[in-house]
Amino acid sequence: MVDILGWLCTILILTGYILNATQNQILAFTIWIIGDIGWILYDYYIDNWSHATLSTLIIVINLYGYYKKRKIAAICK
Secondary structure, three states: HHHHHHHHHHHHHHHHHHHHHOOEEEEHHHHHHHHHHHHHHHHHHHHOHHHHHHHHHHHHHHHHHHHHHHHHHHHOO
């Protein structure tokens, strides 16, 4: 079950990269956040605290990017 979670998170992160490459950044940020939350759960189960810390920081960065992109989109309307 834990392996399935790891692979699901990998697919989510890769999907975020595809969305970002196709200029759909807001959805990419959302998918990345969901994927990294999954990675944190995965890391908890396998006691990988360095990667859990990295995923937490990536979530913070993605939240910043999400809100910044939303703010720019609101100004452009």
